[in-house]
Amino acid sequence: MRTALELAREAEIAGEVPVGAVVVHDGAIIGRGSNRPIGASDPTAHAEIEALRNAANLKGNYRLPGATMYVTLEPCAMCAGAMIHARIEKLVFACGDPRSGAAGSVFNILQSNQLNHRVAVESGVLKSECRDLLQQFFRQRRGASGS
Numbered sequence: 741m742r743t744a745l746e747l748a749r750e751a752e753i754a755g756e757v758p759v760g761a762v763v764v765h766d767g768a769i770i771g772r773g774s775n776r777p778i779g780a781s782d783p784t785a786h787a788e789i790e791a792l793r794n795a796a797n798l799k800g801n802y803r804l805p806g807a808t809m810y811v812t813l814e815p816c817a818m819c820a821g822a823m824i825h826a827r828i829e830k831l832v833f834a835c836g837d838p839r840s841g842a843a844g845s846v847f848n849i850l851q852s853n854q855l856n857h858r859v860a861v862e863s864g865v866l867k868s869e870c871r872d873l874l875q876q877f878f879r880q881r882r883g884a885s886g887s
Contacts, residue, residue, distance in 0.1 A: 741810045741834060741866045747774040747787065748812045748873055754779055758873050761787035761811040763795040763804065763828075770807070771795025787811060788819035792826050803827045812870040814841035814863070820849040823859055830860040834870035 747760025751774035763771035773790025777783055788811055796802045808830040809823060815833065820842035823831060836845040843850050843861050850859040 741812070741832065741870075743769060743772070744787075744810045744812050745834075745866060745869060745873070747772060748870065751775040751787065752873065752877055758877050759787040759811065759813045761791040761809060763791045763807050763809050765795070765799075765804065765807040770798050770804075784818065786816065786819050788815050789822055792822055792828075796826065805829060808832060810865070812866075813837055813874065814843050814845055815850075816840045817842040817847060817849055820847070820859075823850065824855055824857050827857055828859050830862065832862045832865050834864070834866045835874070836863060 744760040744762050748758040751760060752758035754776065756775040756778055759775045761773045762769050771791040771794035773787040773794060775787045776790065777785040788809060791809065795804055795807065803826060805827045806829050809828050810832045812834045814835065814837040831843060831850060833843060838845050840846055850861055
């Protein structure tokens with residue numbers, strides 16, 4: 741999760757919402773990603789999607805069974821769906837997203853019995869640090885806009 745937090749800080753420096761993600765398999769990081777939808781002009785360029793793409797390219801396979809995703813913010817529905825398709829075994833996230841979280845806060849896509857794969861979920865790892873980074877980012881953004 742510390743590496744994901746470093747990636748979130750890199751996203752913040754680039755002017756993106758500070759979210760970072762890593763995919764780990766057999767104890768090694770095989771995928772890294774940070775938010776970059778603004779810079780990439782790509783609405784799918786969330787940290788989780790970037791990390792999944794990176795891991796899949798490294799493995800030469802879009803399926804990543806046995807892998808764990810670590811992410812600083814609870815994934816949205818798009819990212820949760822991608823984790824299902826990739827067959828991620830476990831998700832570990834720092835802080836929940838009460839507006840669009842799809843790992844239990846708003847939806848629980850990752851453990852839906854209606855889908856053909858379920859992802860184990862753990863939350864709260866480095867919660868304070870990740871939450872503080874996000875809150876500070878949005879406070880600064882609101883201050884800059886004058887609202």
